[in-house]
Amino acid sequence: MRASRLLSLLLLLQARGRMTAGELSAELEVSIRTVYRDVEALSAAGVPVYADRGPAGGYQLLDGYRTRLTGLTSAEASSLFLAGLPGPAAELGLGEVAAAAELKLLAALPPEPRSQAAMMRERFHLDVPGWYRGSDEAPFLAEVAEAVWEQRPLRMRYRRWGPQEVERDIHPYGLVLKGGSWYLAAETSGDFRTYRVARILGIEALPGRFERRPGFDLVEFWSRFAAEFAARMHTGTATVRLDPDYLGLLRYTIGNDVTDTALTAAETMPDGWLRLAVPIESVRHARWQLLRLGSGVEVLDPPELRKLMAETIEELSVMYRD
The missing domain is CATH 1.10.12 (Lyase 2-enoyl-coa Hydratase; Chain  A, domain 2)
Known part of the structure; x- marks a missing residue:
């Protein structure tokens, strides 16, 4: 156990450079006192690790020292x-x-x-895009990726929803692949924004390099963006009766997360059906989602959604009537 921890400590210093005892203890999930003992053990074994004193100090390896031992299981x-x-x-x-x-x-x-x-x-093979949906065509992905890596500012033409074309000068910070689509995290006018790479219509490399903001974490940024996006997307609620046999189809239609949210306050009605409060994007969007469940669902509220469902069903009845 300790040998594995010593190796992890060595690889951390090799990969990240100077680290404080507090940072090492957090990464290795041990006490600071244990970090002190482990550093002494590495030094005794001949590993050139030394400490810089002071507020900005920490442990680091002698310049040029690297180990080829990876310890991969x-x-x-x-x-x-x-x-x-x-x-x-x-x-x-x-x-x-x-x-x-x-x-x-x-x-x-x-x-x-x-x-x-x-x-x-x-x-094992990982196929990222979902069924019935291919990956986005993103002709400028390689150029954007190079700019992210080289910290090169870009001027881009971008197609927003509408559609509306805009021009933006950006500092590209990172790329995220989500469901077969690439998204760019970038700084523009002092704020961080997310752009779908497939909607980039043209790019121009600007001179110079930009400095990344200290402490920017792509994983943390994306997690926060995804949570905020989900909150913005579901702005309303529909109350429905659901045949329990259709629960799997509901998950397929609106997603596991939204279904789980609805199930937290589900009620079982006298006829055995479930009464659910389902988060929805809009009344019109919910109509098409819930129609996929056929007779396995009944909308109780809001009245405008129930009316839309009835009108659509009537239109279908007329269309298929002999």
Whole structure:
């Protein structure tokens, strides 16, 4: 256990440079006193780790020191091949690079991890886009990715909802792949915004490089954006009666998260059906979603949604009447 922790400490310093005892204790989930002991153990073993004193100090390795020991277990090595995602890598212009890295990793692994990694590649494949939906066509993705990597400012023409074309000068911070679509996190006019890369109509590289804001975390930014987007998207509620046999179809139609939210306050009615308060984007959007459940659902409220459902059903009845 301690040997694994010492290796993790060494790799953290190698990957991140100077780190304080507090940062190391948080990463390794141990006390600061344990970090002190582990650093002393590394020094005693001949690893050139030293401490800088003062408020801005911390531990770091002697410049130029690197270890080739990775300590990959079979499971860890195998998991790397699930993270390869050759499709997205190719979209970013990194297909050949990813393939070469995979070959080098396989060649460097001991026999047992190598065989398990090969089995992982043979038996699992990640297909990112959902059914009945292909990936977005994003002709400027490779150029945007290069600007993200090189910290190059961009001027872009962008198609907003409407449709409406706008021009923006941006600092591209990061790319996120969500459901087969690429999204760009960028700073513009002092604020962070999210753009769908497929809607970029043209880009122009601007001179110079920009400095990233200290502390920007792409994962944290995206998590916050996704939560805010979901909150903005579902602005209303519809009260419905649902045949329990249609619960699976409801999940398929409106998603697991929205269904789980509705089920938290579900009531079972005398006829065995469920009474649910379902979050909806709008009355018109909810009409098309709930119509997919056919006779397995009845809208009770709001009145305008119930009226829309009745009108649509009447129109369908007239259309299919002999």
